[in-house]
Amino acid sequence: MPTTAAYGQSIRLPQVKATDDSGTVPTTTLEVFDSAGQVPVTDGGFRIRSYDDTFVVVKATDNLGNTNAELRRIQVSQKAPAPADVFRLGGNVSVGEKPGSAGVAVTTDRDIEKVYAQVLPKGSKDWSKAKVLTSTADRPFEVNTVGNNEPVYQHSITGQTLRSHEFRLNGLKVGTTYQYRLGVAGGHGAPAPKDTSAWTGVRGEFLAGGAAGQPVYLLGDMQVPDGNADSLALPGRVLSRLKARNPGGGTVIQTGDLVERGGQGNLTIAHPKTLGERVCHPGATPRAWAHDRPADKPRPGAKPPVPAADGQ
Incomplete structure (x- = not known):
């Protein structure tokens, strides 16, 4: 069993056996866990799906039901992390408190401690002209996730710790649309703009708002009832109606529940x-x-x- 592995690597579980002083051969099982819960095992192997540690649990149970367990830890290498894997969990852009400011937040696995970003006006291609920004407020937080296939749905829910990274953008030109990309360190500090292997492609665009006299659009308690495409388009339809009645704004504030209360x-x-x-x-x-x-x-x-x- 390896002690280190790379993200996405497939690992085959070993054959195990146990002995007992009673002379009865115990029953052995192997289970795999990471920060999101139990990892699926297929054809005697599993895939590393997180940059956090993965654990293999070996259990031996005798004929009386007594169980002993041993944990094997697998650390996931961050020597050359792939940006597409690191930033697979997504992020968002928000308006700043002052004209010409904005914020970018991105989520990663907990063990990713620092990330980087660059911002350019939309359409620009020379990233060497953009400053390399280092994330701040790199704080862990917890989300609910389905950890395994328990018969009772509520019992399958567990907490997964992720990490949020923030970038505060200032000095933007009001009314200009910007694009941004994200980068990883790979153990060598901030990546150089020319190191294409350390950067994603363009991750998104945003408008630097805040001009005086522009309307601000307020959406409250949209409570989208389900996951159907037509239902999910509700906030966009409401925003389009607001913009048609009061054109010229570039800022939207969402309050209350965007989706209906969860549960079953x-x-x-x-x-x-x-x-x-x-x-x-x-x-x-x-x-x-x-x-x-x-x-x-x-x-x-x-x-x-x-x-x-x-x-x-």
Whole structure:
């Protein structure tokens, strides 16, 4: 079993055996874990999918159910990290508090401690003219993720620690569209602009807003109900309507819930006109019940909702 590996490397699990003082041969199993939870094992092997450590857990269980376990740690090399792998988790750009300012935030695995960025006006191709920026506020944070395939969905949720990196951009020309790219160190400090292997392509564009007298568009509690493409387009449609009525703005502020509250469940409702009980499946929210209340606590004074028709 290797002690170090590269991101994306395929590793084959070894054959293992255990002995017991009872003379009975214990049953052995191998499981693989990383920061996101249990790693799938296929055809006796697995793939390194994170720059954080990976652990192989070897378990031996005797005929009485007693279990012993041994952990094998695999450290993931950062000597020549691939930018596409490091920045696979995405990022975003936000407006700054003053005209001509903006911020870029990007997420990586926790073990990536520093990253870099360059910014140029849109259409420019000479990155040697752009300053190499070093990330700040490189803080770890935790997100919920599905760690394994537990029979009970709630039991499969675990916490994954990631790291956020920030870049504060100042001195931008108001009304100009910029492009940016991201870079990795590879153990040698900030990468040179000419080192193409250390940089991504253009990761995105943004408009430096903040001119006096421009409207600011405010979106609040959009609560997109599901993941359908048409539903996800709702914020864009609302913004287009606002811009049509008040053109000229370049700043959008989103408040409240962009998507509907997460979760999964069924609501069983008894109704005197039915022969039995019907089930309102997830997504069929009774009108009289508040979206922010548990299913068993209707809004005060609300009447029991009419059961959903079959197929709804």
